[in-house]
Amino acid sequence: MAQVQRMSRLMVKTLRDDPADAETLNHKLLVRAGYVRRTAAGIWTWLPLGKKVYENVARVVREEMDAIGGQEVLLPALLPKEPYEASGRYEEYGDLLFRLKDRKGSDYLLGPTHEEIFTQVVKDQCSSYKDLPVILYQIQTKYRDEARPRAGVLRGREFQMKDSYSFDASDEGLAEAYALHRAAYQRIFERLGLDYRIVSAVSGAMGGSASEEFLAPAPAGEDTFVDCPECDYAANTEAVTFALKPVPADGHAAVEELDTPDTPTIETLAEHLGVPASATLKNLLVKVDGEIVAVGVPGDREVDLGKLGEHLAPAEVELVTAEDFVGRDDLVRGYVGPQGLEKVRYIADPRVAPGTSWITGANKADKHARNVVCGRDFEVDDYVDVVVVEAGDPCPACGAGLKLDRAIEIGHIFQLGRKYADTFQLDVLGQNGKPVRVTMGSYGIGVSRAVAALVEQTADEQGLCWSKEIAPADVHIVAAGKAVQTELALDVAEQLNAAGVRVLVDDRAGVSPGVKFTDAELIGVPTILVAGRRSADGVVELKDRRSGEREELSVADAIARLTA
Numbered sequence: 001m002a003q004v005q006r007m008s009r010l011m012v013k014t015l016r017d018d019p020a021d022a023e024t025l026n027h028k029l030l031v032r033a034g035y036v037r038r039t040a041a042g043i044w045t046w047l048p049l050g051k052k053v054y055e056n057v058a059r060v061v062r063e064e065m066d067a068i069g070g071q072e073v074l075l076p077a078l079l080p081k082e083p084y085e086a087s088g089r090y091e092e093y094g095d096l097l098f099r100l101k102d103r104k105g106s107d108y109l110l111g112p113t114h115e116e117i118f119t120q121v122v123k124d125q126c127s128s129y130k131d132l133p134v135i136l137y138q139i140q141t142k143y144r145d146e147a148r149p150r151a152g153v154l155r156g157r158e159f160q161m162k163d164s165y166s167f168d169a170s171d172e173g174l175a176e177a178y179a180l181h182r183a184a185y186q187r188i189f190e191r192l193g194l195d196y197r198i199v200s201a202v203s204g205a206m207g208g209s210a211s212e213e214f215l216a217p218a219p220a221g222e223d224t225f226v227d228c229p230e231c232d233y234a235a236n237t238e239a240v241t242f243a244l245k246p247v248p249a250d251g252h253a254a255v256e257e258l259d260t261p262d263t264p265t266i267e268t269l270a271e272h273l274g275v276p277a278s279a280t281l282k283n284l285l286v287k288v289d290g291e292i293v294a295v296g297v298p299g300d301r302e303v304d305l306g307k308l309g310e311h312l313a314p315a316e317v318e319l320v321t322a323e324d325f326v327g328r329d330d331l332v333r334g335y336v337g338p339q340g341l342e343k344v345r346y347i348a349d350p351r352v353a354p355g356t357s358w359i360t361g362a363n364k365a366d367k368h369a370r371n372v373v374c375g376r377d378f379e380v381d382d383y384v385d386v387v388v389v390e391a392g393d394p395c396p397a398c399g400a401g402l403k404l405d406r407a408i409e410i411g412h413i414f415q416l417g418r419k420y421a422d423t424f425q426l427d428v429l430g431q432n433g434k435p436v437r438v439t440m441g442s443y444g445i446g447v448s449r450a451v452a453a454l455v456e457q458t459a460d461e462q463g464l465c466w467s468k469e470i471a472p473a474d475v476h477i478v479a480a481g482k483a484v485q486t487e488l489a490l491d492v493a494e495q496l497n498a499a500g501v502r503v504l505v506d507d508r509a510g511v512s513p514g515v516k517f518t519d520a521e522l523i524g525v526p527t528i529l530v531a532g533r534r535s536a537d538g539v540v541e542l543k544d545r546r547s548g549e550r551e552e553l554s555v556a557d558a559i560a561r562l563t564a
């Protein structure tokens with residue numbers, strides 16, 4: 001049987017003050033309440049109370065992964081470099097990867113995620129389509145040498161992740177495994193009590209097609225996402241696209257050249273002409289795999305280089321430098337306009353739609369041109385939504401003005417496809433006796449990060465505030481201090497414990513009631529039971545940690561309530 005947890009014996013040292021370097025709520029409160037301890041930057045020790053909460057999150061994740069047929073395994077964190085070299089990620093990960101050598105000088109790494117190793121496991125274990133589908137998962141320690149490991153356990157350099165991988169012989173199978181994971185993630189985050197959104201994501205370095213992120217809105221989050229106040233559209237900022245809407249091109253006057261001395265920037269130009277920046281067309285020059293390309297966006301908008309890079313990948317995008325203009329008389333720096341750019345590929349944002357008219361560079365020093373009409377005076381080679389999304393931009397689903405919010409990425413699901421199966425030639429024998437290339441999905445939940453996200457979303461001024469499923473105990477009993485109160489507290493604790501209720505009892509001698517109450521609020525167990533003034537009469541007080549509601553009850557009634 002579980003034991004009553006006694007504060008007099010529990011290793012928990014609460015702190016009145018926030019740690020000096022703490023910026024986020026989870027960092028402040030988890031340290032102050034004695035749940036975690038910082039060992040080094042981004043490297044954390046889970047103390048007894050913290051370990052309980054962590055395990056509760058892990059249990060919910062396990063139960064829901066088992067429910068979709070996931071089989072739990074445990075792979076090593078210390079990995080040989082060869083599989084990651086084969087996939088290209090040994091290089092691609094750059095500084096994020098912890099690399100090390102063994103005594104013989106062979107190269108190893110600490111696993112940041114395990115697609116390569118799981119692929120090898122399945123190649124070794126499964127040989128026929130009859131061995132599939134398979135979903136494997138683990139809850140394991142991951143290593144990433146994050147540039148700025150801040151924010152407590154939200155972003156660690158060592159952290160715990162549930163990662164799972166699906167293996168199927170067909171695309172339909174992958175779609176099904178993806179749907180199973182998506183539904184399991186919804187149940188997990190609901191059970192954890194996290195407020196979350198599912199947003200379509202760009203899959204980045206993972207490679208692959210369909211991908212969604214689970215985001216927990218919180219000011220401490222490092223992701224910005226767009227949220228529609230009118231419909232259920234939510235998306236990663238980089239995934240928002242603006243629809244191309246051509247407008248009638250007729251009725252525009254002919255192109256007219258304007259003298260605009262000393263106006264190499266949009267601001268100087270707009271001021272000189274007395275027009276809003278949005279009436280001007282800004283043409284950013286970049287190098288795509290070494291070739292100069294112009295990118296046109298409305299003058300009041302910024303180009304999102306990340307978004308541009310995603311669209312043009314695997315081509316490399318760089319900004320141009322003064323040297324790139326040497327010998328290029330067609331490119332007049334600061335006065336570029338698409339109407340004269342014959343030798344340059346022109347990419348434009350969909351806001352630069354056919355039929356729209358602009359003020360833009362005249363391709364001559366100190367001169368601009370007005371009435372430059374898209375489709376009449378210049379052509380766009382490729383439309384790519386490349387502007388930084390802004391609050392108020394239209395929702396792609398319903399047209400309402402979008403909001404921008406901060407969030408924590410708590411989970412990520414990918415349909416990887418055959419990228420890793422190709423690398424490792426993972427085939428199974430198909431129904432017709434011919435080999436079939438396996439298709440994969442990979443799915444992650446930050447288990448330690450979920451603890452942080454819960455704190456960010458649920459804590460209040462007094463401290464942590466856990467839901468029952470996640471709390472380190474169901475009831476926190478406070479013995480106000482006198483012998484009779486401690487006796488009653490311990491007695492109630494034993495009775496509740498015998499009934500299967502998880503109890504933490506503050507039986508510390510020589511600690512003032514005030515300190516005990518403050519600690520109970522800080523530790524955040526959902527129900528606080530106080531053996532106080534009326535202990536001698538067999539009356540205790542129950543307090544709901546979240547709502548603050550209090551009630552005096554007889555011991556018998558209190559026990560009945562808590563064991564109901």
Ligand code: ATP
Nearest residue numbers: 146154155156159161409410411412444445446449
């Ligand atoms: P981020 O953008 O926050 O760096 P990521 O996109 O690199 O995360 P994934 O590779 O998708 O992360 O990892 C799966 C999950 O693991 C994430 O959704 C997140 O919950 C968690 N995770 C990733 N990096 C960390 C970290 N440094 N500390 C704690 N949890 C992390």
Ligand code: MG
Nearest residue numbers: 213409411412
């Ligand atoms: Mg991710």
